[in-house]
Amino acid sequence: MKTPTARPRLVVDWTACDGRGLCAELLPELVSRDEWGFPLIADPTVPASLRDHAERAIAACPRLALRLTTA
Amino acid sequence: MTILFDEHVQTEGIARGALMGPSSASQRELHTHLLAHGAVPSLDARAVVRLAADSGLTGHGGAGFPLHRKLEAVIAARGRAIVVGNGAEGEPASAKDRWLLTRRPHLVLDGLQLVARATNATDAYLYVNHRLPITTLDDVLAERRRAGLDPVPVTTVAAPDAFISGEETAVVSNLSGGTGLPRFKSVRVTERGVRGRPTLVSNVETLALLALIARRGAEWFRAAGTVEAPGTMLLTVGGAVRAPGIVEAGHGTPLADVLALAGGPSTRLQAVLLGGYHGTWLTTDEVVSAKLSRSDLAPLGASPGAGVMVALGAGTCGLVEMSRVMSYLAQESAGQCGPCLNGLPRIANQLKSVAFRGGDQHAVGEMRRLAGLVVGRGACHHPDGSMRFLSSGLRVFAAEVELHHAGSCSRTSGDVVLPTAVTR
Numbered sequence: 001m002k003t004p005t006a007r008p009r010l011v012v013d014w015t016a017c018d019g020r021g022l023c024a025e026l027l028p029e030l031v032s033r034d035e036w037g038f039p040l041i042a043d044p045t046v047p048a049s050l051r052d053h054a055e056r057a058i059a060a061c062p063r064l065a066l067r068l069t070t071a
Numbered sequence: 072m073t074i075l076f077d078e079h080v081q082t083e084g085i086a087r088g089a090l091m092g093p094s095s096a097s098q099r100e101l102h103t104h105l106l107a108h109g110a111v112p113s114l115d116a117r118a119v120v121r122l123a124a125d126s127g128l129t130g131h132g133g134a135g136f137p138l139h140r141k142l143e144a145v146i147a148a149r150g151r152a153i154v155v156g157n158g159a160e161g162e163p164a165s166a167k168d169r170w171l172l173t174r175r176p177h178l179v180l181d182g183l184q185l186v187a188r189a190t191n192a193t194d195a196y197l198y199v200n201h202r203l204p205i206t207t208l209d210d211v212l213a214e215r216r217r218a219g220l221d222p223v224p225v226t227t228v229a230a231p232d233a234f235i236s237g238e239e240t241a242v243v244s245n246l247s248g249g250t251g252l253p254r255f256k257s258v259r260v261t262e263r264g265v266r267g268r269p270t271l272v273s274n275v276e277t278l279a280l281l282a283l284i285a286r287r288g289a290e291w292f293r294a295a296g297t298v299e300a301p302g303t304m305l306l307t308v309g310g311a312v313r314a315p316g317i318v319e320a321g322h323g324t325p326l327a328d329v330l331a332l333a334g335g336p337s338t339r340l341q342a343v344l345l346g347g348y349h350g351t352w353l354t355t356d357e358v359v360s361a362k363l364s365r366s367d368l369a370p371l372g373a374s375p376g377a378g379v380m381v382a383l384g385a386g387t388c389g390l391v392e393m394s395r396v397m398s399y400l401a402q403e404s405a406g407q408c409g410p411c412l413n414g415l416p417r418i419a420n421q422l423k424s425v426a427f428r429g430g431d432q433h434a435v436g437e438m439r440r441l442a443g444l445v446v447g448r449g450a451c452h453h454p455d456g457s458m459r460f461l462s463s464g465l466r467v468f469a470a471e472v473e474l475h476h477a478g479s480c481s482r483t484s485g486d487v488v489l490p491t492a493v494t495r
Contacts, residue, residue: 013255014408015450034444038409067257 008068009044010054016065023066026057039066099207101214104177111181111285119189119281120146125289127301128281132157132237132274133349133377135365138186138281141271144261145190148269152190154223155246155265156183158275159230159237160200162347163399163490164379167305168275169200170317175279176211180225182278185285186271187223195225196265197275198242201232234348234403238451239272241405252405253451274377276305296322300364304378308333310488311340311384322375324363326353329380338384342467344489346376348396349456352389352463372463381489388482389468390475392489393461394419394426399491400457411454414445418461429475435465 010030019037029050032040046054046068058066098104114122123139130136145152156179160168171179180197187195197212199205208227215221230236231251238253239260245251246265264270280302284292293301300322306329309315313334320329326343330336343358345351351373353361361367363375383389401415421438424430442461445454465472471481 011257012448013257013450014410014448015253015255017409019409034410036409036413038413038448040444069257 131276178279181282306378347379410448
């Protein structure tokens with residue numbers, strides 16, 4: 001169950017993601033890339049300090065494949 | 072052990088083609104069905120949900136989710152509901168759903184009407200394995216309609232010939248006029264499914280069991296199985312057993328007894344695959360002590376899944392078998408998600424090199440590394456399930472890997488044990 005304090009998490013829609021890599025460029029603190037160029041996210045929870053950067057990376061994704069969820 | 076589907080254990084020889092042929096055991100005819108089971112008592116929506124909850128009935132498509140919770144989610148969602156009986160059965164080693172749709176179609180359709188009633192659904196679909204003659208099911212439905220048994224109209228739809236065709240979001244996509252490929256799940260299909268409407272997708276065996284529970288009660292169902300996992304399940308048992316086919320066993324049955332239901336091992340066994348090509352390889356030692364239940368199998372990283380069990384006898388090579396299946400699973404990637412699309416073929420090639428050319432010392436490490444890049448990075452369960460198959464196999468066949476590195480192999484026959492296309 002979700003708790004009221006649940007931190008937002010990054011979610012990738014893998015059916016949409018093409019591995020363009022903008023997310024890794026704009027949010028290197030959380031996102032790197034695998035050998036095929038797809039995002040590697042070791043820990044998807046977004047700390048408050050990176051929230052703005054995460055929002056920018058999400059907005060920049062040309063495939064609209066990156067999302068933020070609190071579920 | 073109580074048997075739900077008949078007075079005695081059903082063993083059907085898939086290899087002998089019995090699956091599709093006519094038989095006295097068939098209850099395809101409505102009057103035979105009614106003679107065997109009687110009519111479904113009239114129950115209101117709440118009574119159906121209560122029966123599902125009291126019986127402890129869980130899904131038989133593999134995930135084992137409690138039916139009543141799915142029903143409640145659809146009931147709570149906004150909009151007119153749609154119900155789907157899922158008989159896609161894309162797994163080549165599984166035949167139990169085809170068996171049910173061929174031999175007990177009325178139980179499945181009774182169950183479909185029950186969940187339709189529970190959710191106040193206006194539309195129902197029967198999603199059918201592409202190898203079944205859909206016209207036969209249409210005839211069954213026509214007879215039922217004439218008898219006034221189906222207040223909610225049922226449409227039959229043929230599932231595409233694909234391993235992942237029965238995946239819930241793939242079913243919803245197909246029935247919505249889409250690609251029939253898995254979708255990214257941001258909202259559950261119970262809330263927004265077929266054409267945006269609340270949708271209940273339930274395996275056909277689950278529906279057949281509900282149809283029996285409606286007649287005989289939750290307590291009757293609970294007399295079989297265990298307290299935490301009541302009832303029985305159908306299994307497709309294949310490989311090195313004397314009577315391969317469909318068997319029924321109570322949850323909690325020792326795996327060795329399940330093999331015995333299929334005639335017992337036909338030769339000395341070296342391993343058993345449980346749960347199909349998204350399932351887990353077990354050593355014979357593990358099979359001796361393991362039981363057919365989620366909680367018993369969890370420590371082994373296994374689960375009963377959709378009831379596929381394949382025994383691998385001595386004289387076959389686990390790596391050769393695995394290699395063919397991994398190549399198949401790589402081909403069956405829907406190709407939508409990068410890690411699955413790129414990773415599975417690379418893993419399949421590595422496995423092929425070990426299986427047929429001895430491989431190099433780094434091959435297994437490389438497969439494990441690639442597995443780490445694939446797991447959890449897809450819209451559906453295909454990468455995760457395929458990697459469970461791979462990782463458990465690399466563990467169980469570790470000695471065989473060494474044998475291959477040394478230029479040898481324990482295969483003495485050319486038999487193919489794990490099918491990658493359905494043969495019947």
